[in-house]
Amino acid sequence: MKMSAGCLTVVAFMFVCALSRPSSAAPGPEPNQTPLATADSLYQQRADFGKAQQGLHVLHDVIAEDPNNFDAWWRLARLNNFIGRQQDDRNDDKKATHSFEAGIDAGRHAVSLQPNRVEGHFWLGANYGLLAEEEGWIKGLQLVDTVRAEMQAVIRLDPNYEEAAGQRTLARLYYRAPFFKGGDKQRSIQLLEDCLRRFPTDSFSLLYLGDDYLAVGRRDEARQIFEKILSLRSDPAYGPELAENQNEARRRLQQDFREGK
Secondary structure, eight states: OOOOTTTSOTTTTTTGGGOOOOOTTOOOOOTTOOHHHHHHHHHHTTTSHHHHHHHHHHHHHHHHHOTTOHHHHHHHHHHHHHHHHHHHHTTOHHHHHHHHHHHHHHHHHHHHHOTTOHHHHHHHHHHHHHHHHHHOHHHHHHHHHHHHHHHHHHHHHOTTTTTTHHHHHHHHHHHHSOGGGTOOHHHHHHHHHHHHHHSTTOHHHHHHHHHHHHHTTOHHHHHHHHHHHHHOOOOTTTHHHHHHHHHHHHHHHHHHSSTTO
């Protein structure tokens, strides 16, 4: 994403956390499998952008047949989130915004159909967060409370969803938000340290905690965190995300810990 620590909108970069689980070695769709199973198989291969786009078509076909299919709607929100991030990385802001808006629409449908299921709330909030980043500071401030409410719902419904993604996103809100919107870096640290007690190799929580440590002057601990990220072994479920976070950790080490700084 267009990441520049400290100079983006309030919610910039905190939702890359949203982010999910592509597998670079996932098998192709099996003959005669259900459309949702086909969509899941394509999603697992979404490091190939063409597979992700195929997944969109499959999910749209499912919804055309059954507009009340909750499992199709939340998957559509998740996939639009991924596609929007890829478009953002390619500096195609207009397409990225369109994808995040489509993800919000899908997330709203999912939540309206199953308000007590975690998936709709998480991907709705994640898409809101990335849309806020695209649209700038004022929009970001306006959406902080919306994103916070969705992540609180995630924590209430399933605190371990996507390796405590709701809590780590809430922690990132505390890190990014100004004080008058509830910003609190010490609270962010507490939440992330708790996430890592439960999921010690989650590269998102590690990266965010490193940023928190830097912000409060705990430089030695921050360096150790970034170096730990570089030492993590790839997990097929999180391979592309780990590679992205390792690049970010490497950038922080070069930027904040270069010789003489």
